[in-house]
Structures are given as structure tokens and as C-alpha cells.
Amino acid sequence: MKKIVRRNAFYAQSGGVSAVINASACGVIETAMRCRQIGKLYAGRHGIIGALTEDLIDVGRESAATIRALKHTPAGAFGSARFKLKSIEQNRTEYERLIEVFRAHDIGYFFYNGGNDSMDTALKVSQLGAALGYPITCVGVPKTVDNDLPATDCCPGFGSVAKYVAVSTREAALDVASMARTSTRVFVFEVMGRHAGWIAAAAGLAGRGAGEPPHIILFPEIAFEQQKFLDRVRQCVGDCGYCVIVVSEGAAYADGRFLADAGTTDAFGHTQLGGVAPLVANMVRQAHGYKYHWAVADYLQRSARHIASRVDVEQAYAVGKAAVELAVRGVNAVMPAIVRKASKPYRWVIGQVPLAQVANKEKKLPPGYIRADGFGITEACRRYLEPLIAGEAYPPYKNGLPDYARIKGVAVRRKLSGEFKI
């Protein structure tokens, strides 16, 4: 019988968090705990920074109930970080430090849960063996609410923010419709997606038929034309009595300037009071005089685990599980991906893609998903999006509030002396 070489594993969360990144953590942890090839599982406190500063959380000290509860807990339970490793040539010290920490704790598996930038970091770590002689198996775990990762049909985190945005748009639209006779005529709802319009597109699911809200979606992919937009708003208020507008934070003019950067100043002359929703709402009022309301969901949308998509939760767990299974089979420098087999009924499986195909790349909304007039989604887009928001996965409640997990976060005893400045 072949003797199994047992090495420890490292897991970290990276970049902006989501409603289901902890479900991926749950998938990684529950699977790793069952793998004979994996000894201890450590999590980086605040992502890769935890590795660089030797601030490791001993995941084995968490109860099975806490780990299970991560599946219904939003945000990053282990702490995330916006921190991108430079190339090995540019900052060799950081990589040497990583190896020092990994060696001290016998870490042979590296799981990195994040988006485009994070897959770049994962790719660099996966090259440590070849570049610096430290053998490590590195697998990325996809996560981004923006859905802009290439080479996967969709990305865990997106389905839930899509569901939140579609549900909120439908609800707020009913509100506006109720009020429009004597009060609010125009409602502007700002959603995330700095460079890609996936989240804005999801709002389009709120309407079931022609002329239903949202009446106008402003995508980052479509250059904003003020007069065309204002004409459409007036037409819509004339036809429907009100107008619901969903605007991506990344909406921009033809020259690339974000609408939100259009020079808003406060009473003190400071710029960036920001928010594209108030700007668009004000633009409408200046032109047409309609009474308006606006909302900016910001973090609410990406942390809204209470209205997560069941499909999203399942996929988030599945990519975490698959990452561990790939790693213990010795597959390095890959990311589990979601492969769509059919849309109706929806069927998907987990595939795998090389990290090099994912790192630093962005998948925008394809032109065929945006209606010819630029203000809505096509049937093809609806077919793509609908399965991703399917099903509910309610968290348990206590005293009227979701009962979210909290880790103990027991630190692993440091083995290295000296601090590492990041």
C-alpha cells in the first residue's frame, strides 16, 4: 500500500466579499477535513496578508456546527483583503516570505478564493515550485459578484446579488407605481458593476412583459447619451405614468468618463460625494421636473444572504469542494469552473480551467445580451440569467434576525520570529 504524504493546507478569502464566499469556504473546509492527504487546515486572517504576516487561523478549532453555518453566512468570515502580489521579479521578498511561512507550517496546498486579481495572485503562488523551488499545489476558488471572470459560465456570488437586485427592483417598482399619481414619478436604483453590466442586467429579470419595469437600464457597456436617455424617460412617464431606472455604478460617457465622476461637489467644494443614482435623478428633474426617489444598495446587495439564490449557494459550495479534490489529485494552477449543460431545465457541472486563462481578464456583457436600443436585456440574456437566481436558501432566524456564524478564529502559534511589513 502506498503511503500517503500528508501536508497542511492554507485557505484565504480575497477581494470584495459576497453572500456566498463563506459557502465556498464551507466546501473547502468540509472536504479538506475528510481528505487523508491534508493534515491541518489553516486560514489566512484577512487573506494573503494572513500568510505574509504569519497570522493563521486554526480552522480545526472551529466546531463542525460553525463550519456548517458558514454555508448560510455572508461576507468573509476569515477576513478578506484587497492586496495584489507583484510579480516575482518585482517583489521577490514577498514570495520568499510566503515560502518561509509555508515551510514553517508545512503548507503544501494553497486555496485562494477570489476574483480576477486574486486568480493572478494564485497563479503566481502556483509557480513557486518552479520559480523558487518550493513545491505547492495551488487551486483558485472563483468568487465575484461582478460575474466578470472568464472561462466559467457564471461566478459564485453573482447569482445572489442578481436575485437581490431583481427582487428589489420588482418591489421598488410596485412602490413607485402606487405613488406615481400624485408623487414620485421616477425612481433610480444604483447597482454595482464598475466595468461590466451583469448586475444591472439582472434587474431586467424583474419585469415579466413588455413595458414592465425596469423601463431603463444604463449599462457600463453602452455609452451614455444624455438627450436620448432623457427623451426615453419622458416617453416612459407619458406611457406608463412612471419610470424605473436601474443604473450601473460604471455607467459612462462615450469618452470613458464615469457619470459618477462628472464633477459633483459639496458645499465645501470637495468632489466625490458621489453616487451615480442621485446624479441621474437630478438630471431628470432638471430636464422634466418629475419628483424622484433614488436608492444606492452598495454593500447591501452583495451581503444580502437573506435573499441568496439557492443555485448560487450550491455552486459556491461545489467549487470549494472541487478545489480540494483537484488539489489532492495533484492538479496545480487551476480553478474549478461552472459549466452549463442546459438552460431549461438548468443543468450544470464543475469543470476546470488553467489559472492563466482567468487571471486579470474581464468578461463583459456580450452585445447580444443588450437590447438594440441599449436600455434593456434580450431574451438570450434572460435565458442565461434566470437559472442563476433560482431557488431560495433562507438562513435560520433567531429573534427575528438571521443567525449568522461567527468563527472563534484561534490563531496558530507563530513559528517565525520577526515581523513582516506589508
Next chain:
Amino acid sequence: MKKIVRRNAFYAQSGGVSAVINASACGVIETAMRCRQIGKLYAGRHGIIGALTEDLIDVGRESAATIRALKHTPAGAFGSARFKLKSIEQNRTEYERLIEVFRAHDIGYFFYNGGNDSMDTALKVSQLGAALGYPITCVGVPKTVDNDLPATDCCPGFGSVAKYVAVSTREAALDVASMARTSTRVFVFEVMGRHAGWIAAAAGLAGRGAGEPPHIILFPEIAFEQQKFLDRVRQCVGDCGYCVIVVSEGAAYADGRFLADAGTTDAFGHTQLGGVAPLVANMVRQAHGYKYHWAVADYLQRSARHIASRVDVEQAYAVGKAAVELAVRGVNAVMPAIVRKASKPYRWVIGQVPLAQVANKEKKLPPGYIRADGFGITEACRRYLEPLIAGEAYPPYKNGLPDYARIKGVAVRRKLSGEFKI
């Protein structure tokens, strides 16, 4: 056997809508349909305007399934209106018109579903018999997300917005905690409540122990002191690593000026880009340089039927039902009220109060509900609020989205000639 005099009834929705005002409609309608004293039930299209313009909806033409589904449908299915009747002395024409329409359709019962202003309108209508010789029984049905109606322990609509705000605060706070190490330190969440801090107070339920978010709540009842606030933010970031701030749209300086009116201008010099959240966030950045995010929930919070409080839905239905029961017993000029019998376990019954005790009055957050430092809620406040967000009452879903009711809204044939200008 006494012969029952059967007369028709009129129901209307008024003012800002809520996640559960249709549940009250459902209570009114299902109860009225069973009452032998009530013939037809008509709803005003867009509130009292529907009565003035003789634009009545024949509720009897809606299916029982649609009526039942109103219980899980947010906003005002029959249309609401912001329209306050002047006094009979000031605008006798409007009252004469109301009587004309009521007489034409033999309306003997008037149910008005709204807040403070609406109870004033209901009170005036209840006096039509004495003042203008048209006998009508008028009962108010309480509704306001602001919870500022006097003479009732709480107000249908509030429990659900309270739950939404508490849940969203808890979720967003987890997000900020994840990101704080390298990114966002301060999160500002703006909630409704122009004159009373009930909704802001509900955010306080998100935290379970001392030092838990939200770290700072800015109430309309407490004069805003900029330096004291900024000091607290810095202390909080120092202690916890981040700071979650919930601000009421009605937050104001000692002289009564709203923070949101503090002179924001856009690039064109126009004022009222508005929103107190971006203003507060910017104030913090100017003082301390922390990276921030902010959210403005606006209509999302009051239409969020997907996360409604079960207690709130039940109370909303119950006041609708009670209104009809009171009316057919001949009780005029009253409003069913919610009477708390106990907080733990929570027990409530329906009582009744004269409309004159409710009309135009506002119930603010009592001083004993605000912590001595002015930045949080007390245990007494928590005891009051907690039962109101208890229980979930999920709507049914279809294709990943809540399946909300839509009325046919068949118009009653007009009996009067001529238009009424409003």
C-alpha cells in the same frame, strides 16, 4: 327577524405605501365579503382621488386567489395618493363631491388606510353625517412605516421595515468587518424617518452585544454635533477596526436644519443632490481620511415584502379585519389599534381609538429609548422593538422571484356626468 340594511363600502390606500398595506387591504376585503351588511366593495383608484373623480375599482371582480395574494404583495395594489382634504370650511366643494359620489354608489362605509394625515382625512369624512347630512360610517386603518402614529403600540408597516433595516445592517456590517483590514473602514447606511427615529432605532437590533455594529446611530431626536460624532467614529475605528453608522434621513442640527439640507451642490450649482449618507461619509473622510462606503435604501426598505415581519403581516391583516367589524357594528370615527399585553412572550390584541386622538399627531422615539450618549438604543427600546420583527412570512416564488399579486382593477361604471378637477 330584523331586516339588515345593506350598503356598499369604499376602501382606499393613502400616503407612502408599505410592505404590508395590501395585507390590510386583504383583511378589509375578505372580511367585508363575508358581512351581510356590506353589499359591494369598491376601492378608490389612487386613494381618495378615486372617490373624488369617481374612479372606483370593483373589488368583487377580483378572484379570491388575487385577494388572498394581496397578503404577500408589497406597495399599494389599488394605488395610493398623497392628497390631504382641507377642512370642510376651506373646501366645501370637495366634500360635496365626495357625498355626490358616495350617494351615487350607495356607499355607507368608508375605510381609509393610511398614516397621521390620512387619519385626519378619515376624521373629516366621518363628520359628513353631522356636517352635511350624509350618513356614513368611517373607520381608519393604520399604516405607516414611520411608526409615528399615536394611540397604537405600533403601526403596521413598521415591523417589516424594521426587520429589513436590522437584517441589512447586520449583513452589511459583516461585509465591512471583512474588508476593513485593507479597504473600507466606515460604512454609512441611510434609513427613512424624517421626524421620528423609529426606523433608525431598529438598526440597533442588528448588534447582539456591547461594541457590536451598528456602532453609531444618528437619530432625528438628537441634535447632531459634528465634533462629538467625529471623535466617536475615530474611537470606534481604533477599537474595532471599522465603524458602522446608521443615519436617519431626518438627522438634524440643534437649530433644526436637516443635515441633508446642508448645501450640497452639483457641478451645475444645483442644490439637492441630497442624501444624508454621502454627506456624513464625506464628513468622516475629510476629518479622518478613512475609506468609506455608503448606502441609501429609500423605497427598497419599505417595499421589501421578501423579508417582511410575520408579526407585522398578521397585525396588518388584523387591523383591516377589525375595521370592517367595527364599521358594521356602527362604530364611527375610530381606528383599530394594536394593544401590547406583554413583551416576553409577545402578546397583543386589537383595541380601538377615536380618530380625533390620532389625526395629525406624531409619536417620537421616547428619550428612554435612546442611550445616554445619544448614539444607540437602550434595553427598553430593544424590548419594545424585538417582538415587532419576529417571524418570517415569505412570499411564494416563481422563476426565482416573488410572485406578487396584480389586480385586474375593473372600473365601476360611472354614474355621474362631468369631471371633477382635483
